[in-house]
Amino acid sequence: MLIPMWNIVADENMPLVEELFSNISGKAAHIKRLAGRSITSRDLHNTDILLVRSVTQVNQSLLEGTHVQFVGSATIGTDHIDLDYLAAKNIAFSNAPGCNAQGVAEYVLTSIAYWAEQRHIDLTKVTVGIIGAGNVGSRVAKVLDILGIKYLLNDPPLADAGDPRDFVGIEQIQQCDVVTCHVPFVRAGQYATYHLVDDAFLEAMPQQSLLINSSRGAVVDNTAALEIKRAGKVIDYILDVWEGEPDVNIELFEQTMIATPHIAGYSQEGKIRGTYQLYQAFNQWFDLEDSIALDELLPEAPKWQWSGSLDGLYQSLQPYYDIEADDQRMRQVKNNIQKKFDHLRKTYPQRLEFLDTL
Numbered sequence: 093m094l095i096p097m098w099n100i101v102a103d104e105n106m107p108l109v110e111e112l113f114s115n116i117s118g119k120a121a122h123i124k125r126l127a128g129r130s131i132t133s134r135d136l137h138n139t140d141i142l143l144v145r146s147v148t149q150v151n152q153s154l155l156e157g158t159h160v161q162f163v164g165s166a167t168i169g170t171d172h173i174d175l176d177y178l179a180a181k182n183i184a185f186s187n188a189p190g191c192n193a194q195g196v197a198e199y200v201l202t203s204i205a206y207w208a209e210q211r212h213i214d215l216t217k218v219t220v221g222i223i224g225a226g227n228v229g230s231r232v233a234k235v236l237d238i239l240g241i242k243y244l245l246n247d248p249p250l251a252d253a254g255d256p257r258d259f260v261g262i263e264q265i266q267q268c269d270v271v272t273c274h275v276p277f278v279r280a281g282q283y284a285t286y287h288l289v290d291d292a293f294l295e296a297m298p299q300q301s302l303l304i305n306s307s308r309g310a311v312v313d314n315t316a317a318l319e320i321k322r323a324g325k326v327i328d329y330i331l332d333v334w335e336g337e338p339d340v341n342i343e344l345f346e347q348t349m350i351a352t353p354h355i356a357g358y359s360q361e362g363k364i365r366g367t368y369q370l371y372q373a374f375n376q377w378f379d380l381e382d383s384i385a386l387d388e389l390l391p392e393a394p395k396w397q398w399s400g401s402l403d404g405l406y407q408s409l410q411p412y413y414d415i416e417a418d419d420q421r422m423r424q425v426k427n428n429i430q431k432k433f434d435h436l437r438k439t440y441p442q443r444l445e446f447l448d449t450l
């Protein structure tokens with residue numbers, strides 16, 4: 093007897109797939125877990141549902157000849173997905189906007205606090221330039237607002253679309269003490285972000301400034317970032333994403349104040365929200381009811397209480413998020429980063445969200 097069943101292929105690093113997908117509307121599922129970077133079309137024989145993260149290239153060469161009906165990516169970024177191909181083949185698609193935005197905002201806040209402590213910088217005198225004011229950039233702005241740290245926003249697509257917030261041009265962002273990137277990776281066109289931070293941008297940044305990149309590696313020209321340091325510019329880098337990842341430019345890595353393996357958004361809650369958003373999208377696509385609520389899945393987490401002073405900010409944040417420990421984990425595999433990059437991500441320790449206000 094043929095038992096109707098969903099055949100699902102899911103990235104091995106996606107939590108709760110079994111809990112959420114194994115019994116949807118009484119229909120069982122066969123779930124195959126694979127390392128995202130190595131999924132091939134042969135793995136998708138008879139597959140109905142494909143659940144990926146940012147490391148799987150989803151395109152014609154992966155999907156042609158398969159019967160995949162639904163692709164979910166537990167990410168906001170979609171630069172690994174050929175959306176036009178999916179649309180042309182009428183394959184449903186969902187990503188997970190905002191699922192990990194709080195985790196990234198907490199990474200950025202901790203980064204700024206760490207830099208200020210290391211460089212003895214008074215955060216009341218600092219201006220942060222935020223490039224990209226979507227899910228992450230808006231949350232970064234919100235937390236800076238609460239702490240009374242000045243910031244400027246740059247987001248030409250939103251400005252052109254009539255977003256009422258005050259936006260500035262990229263030239264003003266370049267003058268900021270801290271620049272943090274929260275844009276998608278877009279190679280070409282009016283709003284291209286490929287090498288948005290290039291040699292001219294870095295040249296224009298003040299001495300003793302900080303550049304944070306937790307968006308996509310190639311938003312920052314990694315070669316230019318290395319060259320400008322070699323030329324004597326005093327600039328600090330906190331990098332979570334790398335051009336050509338997992339092949340990290342080791343010389344640039346050595347020049348960083350903090351280096352992490354694309355984990356800025358890896359809070360436990362962010363990963364859970366990512367899978368849950370795909371579950372919701374899947375149900376909507378097949379006109380099914382959600383039978384599990386998100387609240388049932390999220391952990392309880394202790395929340396940070398702000399003292400009201402920016403002095404000692406990093407010391408007060410570190411018990412909640414120890415970014416130095418993340419940096420150390422990456423430095424320990426310095427001689428073998430390319431091979432260990434995915435392992436560091438797969439074995440990333442549990443990190444809980446600590447800001448109550450976002």
Ligand SMILES: NC(=O)c1ccc[n+]([C@@H]2O[C@H](COP(=O)([O-])OP(=O)(O)OC[C@H]3O[C@@H](n4cnc5c(N)ncnc54)[C@H](O)[C@@H]3O)[C@@H](O)[C@H]2O)c1
Pocket residue numbers: 168169170189190192193196223224225226227228229246247248249250274275276277278282283284285306307308332333354355356357358
């Ligand atoms: N490191 C991580 O773990 C991690 C986690 C989440 C997101 N990300 C990356 O960060 C990016 C931002 O995430 P998000 O959730 O805020 O995405 P989002 O789509 O909500 O926001 C991106 C914003 O960038 C703006 N933008 C697009 N092109 C621009 C340009 N040329 N100049 C300035 N602004 C531009 C868009 O208008 C949008 O408002 C994602 O696309 C993803 O690549 C990384």
Ligand SMILES: O=C(O)[C@H](O)[C@H](O)COP(=O)(O)O
Pocket residue numbers: 144145146147166167168169170192354357
């Ligand atoms: O785009 C995003 O949302 C993040 O960059 C992404 O989720 C983190 O990497 P992943 O675990 O999906 O490979």
